[in-house]
Amino acid sequence: MRKITFYISIICIIGLGSCTSYTTDKEIRTSIEKDIAYLADDKLEGRAIGxxxxxxxxEYIAAAFKKYGLEPKGTDGYMQPFNVKKATNPHEEAVIGDAEGGITGRxxxxxxxxxxENTVVIGAHFDHLGYGEEGSLYRGDKAIHNGxxxxxxxxxxxxxxxxxxKNKGKDKNYLFMAFSGEExxxxxxxxxxxxxxxxxxxxxYMINIDMVGRMNEEKTLAINGVGTSPVWMDKIEAANTDTLKLVTSESGIGPSDHTSFYLQDLPVLHFFTGQHEDYHRPSDDANKINYHGIVKVVRLIERLVLSLDQEEKIAFTKTKDESGDSPRFTVSLGVVPDYLYDGQGMRIDGVSEDKPAQKAGMQKGDIVMKLGDSTIVDMMSYMRALAAFQLGDETKVEFKRGEELKTVDIKF
Known part of the structure; x- marks a missing residue:
């Protein structure tokens, strides 16, 4: 065995054959832990754009790209700087371009x-909320949001x-991007x-990886955008050799960076392990990350991408914008829904302080079954029920806690 290994090594060195180095799960996890520890450290002060x-x-990400042998493909080495002039009133949109002034991101x-002939784009945003001036759900004193x-x-x-x-995919080009300004x-x-x-x-096609660090005990992974190409579902199911519990949605439109590519008529996928009570709060720290779960996501995407490496360019399909069907509501229970829950009702993944649900004694893990006169069967029915209420309205909420059915009074 040692002689065989020795000869294979010699062949690799002198280039008489093609040898692919294998990155172990342990190596991947160790690197992920190191990268998150740096990116989510207080010294980066929340990585707000500009x-x-x-x-x-x-600069850290660019150094990693260089270390792993990627060529620079920005407009300034690995960087692609851009300027943004923020809107001055709610009826305007930010102007994104090369003009001087405003905020400079990269x-x-x-x-x-x-x-x-073809290129696969794999991206993830690296910015976050800084000290939480915009977008934070935290109501305490100013604090770093490490994201x-x-x-x-x-x-x-x-x-x-x-x-x-870099070592495996050989029949397509691969463009890797860390986006700023997503938040x-x-x-x-x-x-x-x-x-x-x-x-x-x-x-x-484009793959977007956004919030994959909180895989739950059920090993649930959401994959959005499966309707943007007819090949996605079969390929995803074949790649799911770890038998993760997959929750899929068809739309190519969503609140993350894959949307920008879908709007260019490109097939997209968005990988996501779910929202949680630390979302957009200072408590989203590295010690709460499920590193083993991230490795599972990396391996699934690896298998998926390599299964398409030698195939022709995949077809694009337009999807219905599911966000357009969402009802508008002006009140909230003050909870974080569990978007990966696929049972009856709306399961709570987090409760905000001093909000109606918390005041009524509701907790993480409770499953809302009825809001007012409306029976809750899923997220959409929950949002429709909320849309019927105004600030100051009072009603009853029926929910399950374990096997027990409870009813509480709330005021919006």
């Missing part, structure tokens, strides 16, 4: 050029996929999709 912390994070872009799950987890996973595919409105991916450093016509 800050020193965002720049430090971008995407980080690395490329594996295999001389192929370990959102989205140091996706960024670390994306870096490991670059490491793996403000998909600014970085929007800019890239309209100022691409490659021909978007050559792009086969």
């Amino acid at each position: 800050t020193e912390g965002e720049q430090l994070a971008a 995407n980080v872009v690395g490329y594996i050029d295999n001389g192929a 370990a799950d959102d989205n140091a987890s996706g960024t670390a996973a994306m870096i490991q996929l670059a490491r793996i595919l 403000n409105g998909l600014w970085g991916s929007n800019y890239f999709s309209k100022n691409s450093t490659i021909d978007l016509g050559s792009v086969d």
Whole structure:
């Protein structure tokens, strides 16, 4: 056995055959832990776009791309700087472009050029909320929002996929991107999709990795965008050799960076392990990450991508914008829904302080079965029920806690 290993090593060294190095799960996990520890450290002060912390994070990602042999594919080395002039009133939109002034953000872009006709884009946003001035759900004193799950987890996973595919994927080119400005409105991916450093016509599909650090005990993984190509479901199911519990949705539109590519008529997928009570709060820290779960996500994406490596460019399918069907509501229970729950009712994944649910004694894990006169069967029926109420209204909530059915009074 030692002689065989020795001869294989010699063949690899002198180039008489093709040898692929294998990255172990342990190596992947160790690197992910290191990357998240850095990106979600207080010294980066929450990685808000346009800050020193965002720049430090971008430089760290660029160094990782260089380490794993990716070519620079930004407009300034690995960087693609862009400027944003924020809206001055609620009726305007931010202006994203090259004009002077405003906020300067930067995407980080690395490329594996295999001389192929088609290119696969794999991306993750790396920015977060800084001290929580905008977008935070925290109501305490000013505090750093480290965003370990959102989205140091996706960024670390994306870096490991670059490491793996540099040695494995040979029949397509691979573009890896860390986007900035996602938290403000998909600014970085929007800019890239309209100022691409490659021909978007050559792009086969785009994979977006956003918040993959909190896989639950049921090993649930949400994959959005499965309707954007007819090949997705069969390929995903074949790649799911770890038998993760997959929750899928068809729409290519969603509150993350895959949307920018879907709007360019490209097949997309968004990988997500679910929202939680630390979402957009200072408590989203590295010590709460499920690192084993991230490795599972990386391996599934690896298998999926490699299953398409030698195939023709996949077909694009337009999907219904499911977000357009969402009812509008002006009140809230003050809970974080468990978006991965597929049972009857709406399961609570977190409860906000001093909000109606918390005041009524509701807890994480409770399953809302009835709100007022409306029976709750899923998230959509829950949102429709909320839409019937106004600030100051009073009603009853019926919910399950374990096997016990409870009813409480609430006031919005």
